[in-house]
Amino acid sequence: VQHHLLKPEPGPAPETSIVVGAGALDALPITVQGAPLVLAVADRSLARGPVGEAVRARLAAAEVRTELFAIEASEQAKSLAAVSALWDAWLEAGAGRDAVVVAVGGGIITDVTGFAAASYLRGIPWVAIPTTVIGIADAAIGGKTGVNLSRGKNLVGAIHPPRAVLADFDLLASLPDEDYRDGWSEVVKAGVIADAPLLADLTARAQRILARDPVAMEETLIRAIAVKAAVVEKDLLEGSRREILNFGHTVGHALEHATGNTLSHGRAVAAGMVAEAVLAVTLGRLGQDAPELIATACGALGIPWRVESTIDEAAFVAALSVDKKRRAGRIRVALPDSLGAHSSSPSVEVDPQDLVAALHVASRMAS
């Protein structure tokens, strides 16, 4: 018997150019330059509106052959069937490895499209054009892609960073108010885990943010992107450091699940952050005032973080146990070390009942 160690030379780093601000979409032609074919995949509800028009205009200016595909943006449609339909359509369009995919939409669209790009011919490049706050601050950055299975969310996928993210605030213009507000919970999260002053700045700028003032958006969204990018740079392949991005999401996902997805993602994460912050206080990781500061920022941004006392506790505990981060029956929760700071191994193992207790304390908070 002989042994041979196959040790691949490091390949090219999967770099992502992030362009942020009103007008970022103007960079689209350069990201697809030289490609014989662009596969543009857009949220069906945006494809025929001003967003689709803006994207089409930039691609026309790029003078590349473009095929446009409109897909459904719902958790039900974030499925293997949707990915499979894209593959068939791309083959039909004659797309080879030199084609470039452009995904236009919120997190569902970039997740589905990015996964389709990751697996098509074993991987072709893609560009993300997020059209929601959550997409800009979180979903489009970092290369996580994937779809749901009937048993749960994001159970299959790939790490496949886009070659570029064009985060253009102008594309948020037609976003419904509730969806717009909802996304800011991920910006609050960025503050809690790595930029403490951002929390106060969000609270102070909340009115301007809610009025969609581009300056206030730029002053805050760019910092959330910087937080996300810094974490991903140190841990693209999901070692332990990246788990900090899950702050608020262990409880948040379980709340979404336990309410049959009637709670929006932003509200669920807001509630999750307050509850997990309560837990972090008991573990000596956050000061007594942290849950209050988080709740205040969320409240100011119009995100109702207080979950109805009607949450079914048994359903909540059951939902916690399907979380991907679970190991050996215990629940893993990623917590900051202090407000605005985290370590390279931020997760702690707790009993599901600890999270139930934290949720109760949070629901009795004053503000």
Place this chain on the structure above:
Amino acid sequence: VQHHLLKPEPGPAPETSIVVGAGALDALPITVQGAPLVLAVADRSLARGPVGEAVRARLAAAEVRTELFAIEASEQAKSLAAVSALWDAWLEAGAGRDAVVVAVGGGIITDVTGFAAASYLRGIPWVAIPTTVIGIADAAIGGKTGVNLSRGKNLVGAIHPPRAVLADFDLLASLPDEDYRDGWSEVVKAGVIADAPLLADLTARAQRILARDPVAMEETLIRAIAVKAAVVEKDLLEGSRREILNFGHTVGHALEHATGNTLSHGRAVAAGMVAEAVLAVTLGRLGQDAPELIATACGALGIPWRVESTIDEAAFVAALSVDKKRRAGRIRVALPDSLGAHSSSPSVEVDPQDLVAALHVASRMAS
């Protein structure tokens, strides 16, 4: 508008421990050590026989919880449906990210199972136990995984190297003669692209190889593995160098397609190698004797490399054009620079008619 370049730090190298020789399977317990759950996926036709028994015995010795899944090994079953069924079964078994997948079978099984592992929870580790010559010499090594779509083979997949390959000659005992012989065309290929003496050695040892003499197998298969591993080490992510592994396959795949998969993969690749070598002679890359040397080695190993003159030329040309390596309508063919040597960019673009002509010349060869 602001720009930010996200440049991830290099992650851990996806190393593969390759254990080769009679008895290599004894290393199985150490490859799954510490995992709370092993997901063993085996070719249905092997699961209940001596191969399945041998694997089960080693896993029992490892004292880890094991779930065994038997799947179909056919090109029709190398499908998204098969991958999807594995994902559901693994979720049902409660598999988290700390589970380890063990794939037992030929190239179809390792391709399907490796892709399922690549995408499950965005990637969990796997171990390949190839049970065919082609699996040992080629398919199990290098991390290419994937499935077919109705439009063609291997159209979706991932690069996800197994943490270990256990290439145990003892597992070849029950392989039917035709399948056994067939696999040696990949060993011939290794000689053509990177180990010229291997060609003559294969011809000289052909009788002992056909008698499944373990010493003759070890003396040759290990060199094919070394060739494959050396190419993959320099180009895991499918830059241009890795294309040399496709030698013989551009024509080979088209022949399989044009004959409705009635031609075995080994025969198709043997015929493809002879034809592509004829082309390489006309391009001054191989000496006049090269096609003959390749044909002689294939013939000695019992692989009928001469394809029936009944191949439908139009179907052959049409099949060439669906190849993944195609760019801008021309056909890309990967050729050695000389016998046993290749460069880092081995592909040339040719007209489909050049390959038709080469196939004709090959079919009129004497030996």
